[in-house]
Amino acid sequence: MKMVLNLAWRLFKHEARRGELTIILLAIVLSVSAVLSLSLFSERLQSALTDKSAEFLAADAQIRSSDPIPETWFEKAQSEKLQVSRQLRARSMVFGGEKMALVDLRAVSDNYPLKGHISVSNKPFGIEQEINTVPQPGHVWLESRLFQLLRVELGDEVEIGDARFIVSEVLSEIPDAGFNVFATDPLLLVNMADVSAMQITGPGSRVGYRGYFAGEEGDIERFYNWLQPQLNDDLHAWSTIKDDESAVGRSVATAERYFLLASLLAIVLAAVSIAVAAQRYSQRHFDPVAIMKTLGATQKMIRRVYTMQICFIAVVGIVLGIAFGFAIQHLVVMLLADKIEVALSVWHWRPLLIAIFTGAVCAILFSLYPLLRLFSVPPLRVLRRDMDSGLSSRSLQFGAAGGAVFLLMWIYSQDLKISAILFISGVVLVLSLLVVTFGLIWLGRKLGAGRIGPWQLAWARIRRRAMDNSVQLISFSITIMLLLVVLVMRNDMVAQWRAQLPEGTPNYFMSNITAQQKNKLEQHFADKEVRVESFYPVVRGRFVAVNDEQVNTRVSKEDEEPSEGREGLGREANLTWSNQLQRENEVIEGVWHANEGGQTQEGTFPVSVESEIAKRLDIKMGDKLTFNIGSEIVKTQVTSVRKVNWQTMQPNFFFIIHPDAMAAFEPTYITSFYLEAERKADITALMQPFPSVTLFDVDASINQLRDIVDQVSMAVEFILVLVLAAGSLVLIAQVQASMDERQQELAILRTLGAKGKLIRLSVIFEFIIIGMVAGLMAALANELSLYLLQTQVFQMDARIHVEYWLLAPIVGALVVGLLGALGCWRLLTLNTTTLLRRMV
């Protein structure tokens, strides 16, 4: 055993020194470092982004309740090492001097918010700044427009319920305010200690309670497992950042999926590169094995020597890979330090374990078949050099490789769907490529005939090395396909994010604009060079019946405890009318009521309902909906159901009624406009002639959202670059490995006096053909996997990317051809004797 160890170590040492192991070692280093840096980076990013998006919940998890939350729940959470915070929400009237206003009152405990910040400003609509406290007992912080509504100033007193408060800050922003621009009631923040004094929680009052929790994911999960049996679906709702359906939540979730995808692809790339390298390693060791067998080494000895050698390679590769991977991600994080908030101090063990596991599994499983081939090299090869290994089962090779890749992807992602999609696309690609390769051989027979020129030589080589070329073609195609998937996915994703918030997205909304003010306001804003968006007419109305059946009971729950971002449907809803379908609205059932239509014989008017609310209130096509507007009754019939993209920052409506139904009503209008940050101070002058118009400042929310989207896009960009770099290295390794196999042929051609140009061109043409076919196949396979990924995993709209069908073969041909040319150039700089000697 000692002898075997000695021999294995000596072979390893010498071969490493002589560069024999460079390719396989590089492949392992590359895979380990790519997997480590990608998953470490993405894990760090994910925790940074989760933290960031946790700010929108003001915690890591939240419980909403229409009853007071039992104190034991908070105690249990604290015993699970969680931070807790409490909030009470109520719609209440606030009185300031002569005026009064309905407000969204939030009473908070001292440590609110657990995540994110409260921002205040020194004057209404002023520049906000973060503050680390909550209002003192006896103090109240009011949102800017309340100052307008109540005509109060800082230091004045206001009255809520039975208590009086000093107005001490202008409230700009709280983390969990929500994004809804129709949150009609302005925010007001008080201390939890004042709740009893206000006396607003009596019977009949509409109060909601929230419990906030923050801490380690595991602790939260443990707490939830304890809590879940006690939750009553009618009273309680539990949500974590993962359930966050807001634009931010979705962006982060998509990005997380993308990171996972990129890491999975890095694993596949790693696997491909190790497979290629292991095959080359095995072939280069046929002679030493034959010699050793001739000299009396038994099969068992050979097995041990080379298994040990692979183990040495794997260990060294993994150690180097870890060091290298860590360095890469450290560098990336340092470069991004000022752009993305990534906590460098946080160390994640999972990526390290995954990287080691990947390196080991790849090294073992992908070397398995080449090693088995190596072990079965007959000793007779010492006399008959053309004798190959006795083992040649490609199905075993493909089976082992495919199994290993699938296993790795599944273990890593713990997501059968995403693994299966990638794997199936890969299998389809491999099968098609086998068909194509043999098609090429057939084609090559037709094209390669005739006088020997570079094209003929190239075709002849492709034809002769059909099986080897098919393996090479497969590895090129898979590499290109993976790069395409990562690239196109990123483009589509970022485009979708950007579309949510294009430059100039309105950051202020105005409501309560009367018909008389409408034109004046439009003119006034135009004079000040501020473009105002479309005006939407709005009346407040109550949705009272479906098919003449009263709906009070059905909507009461919504009324009492409106969910995040859906507060438009309360006791009163904002009703609008239009013949024009809004942007990002799609009719999914029925027909949109365009100009024609109007009142039906039964005296109803068409109404279009938003799909989610239709589902929630069990409204079907053809149902008759009754609205109570002022003292009037409006009867409508559902003629279309719309899917609305709530992630756009534009007014959206649950109900859009035919204009004919609303002709008798005097609406107010809402609209929005965009004001650059530097013109923020102009807001007072802009609004001054229209004191009754209510202004909503959503700039902070938009900026917050844009910030996250920017950071996520940036992170995705970096992941893309990392994967591209890894992929390019794999391509280089592949070309290098195959160049080796061409060495002998080059030597013979060279010896026979072939000109360098002929050899070079023939090799370049060969690689161009392979690169082009690989590119085309990769583009097709990319389309399949993208379609599956986007529709099944990313919940995006899939589209065909025809441009890549052209681009991929061209780039494939160029890149692979260029790499081939470079490899060939290196070989041609060697003299013929060296080449011939290398053949021995």
Place this chain on the structure above:
Amino acid sequence: MATTLKDQHDNNNSSIIRTSEITKTVSTSEGQLQILHPISFQVKPGESVAIVGASGSGKSTLLSLLAGLDEVSSGEIWLDNVSLHDLDEEGRAQLRGAKVGFIFQSFMLVQSLTALENIMLPAEIADLKDPSGKARNILEQVGLAHRAHHYPNQLSGGEQQRVAIARAFIGQPRILFADEPTGNLDAVNSHKIEDLLFNLNKEQGTTLILVTHDETLAAKCDRQLVMQAGTLTEKKSDAANYSREAS
């Protein structure tokens, strides 16, 4: 002549190599091809035997069967009284490790090991004591002590073959098989190698089976067997010699 050889193989227990009616047939796309027709002969310990013949006559195939690198289609081979034909691949490898040395036309050194380590290799495989010391000694004998730590591609062809010879002799094999040992070398180097080979052979009392088409080299051997289209015959003059010794 083949008949003569067959007659002589009976009752000769002092032979180190004994073959009986060995044949080799391979399958080709055009059916079965018989490369070796029944061959029987014996070689005595310490004898040097040249197998000569044209390219493709079956010399190397015979060598591969004798050395246990390949299996016979029929017939029996005895190496130092061990029935090679009964052994499996593992058994044959062990027998080679214990009793057989090889020299090849293309040297067949392990490119990633130094000259010294190449020589140590068989000693290590056979688990002999002090492989390094033994290797140094023999390296000195072949005049390459100063090249101990050079890799094969840093050595000339002649030097590589000397390393190969050293490697072949380190385990003091009972039989040495040499396949065109000077085929890749120039005249000067060829002579050096030939001298070295025969001297070591004599010193260690090794039996030498040498495949060559170099007549001068073949002439230096005790006997010459001629391979022609898969049939082995003894060259006349040497046959007389052999008869004399056998009797």
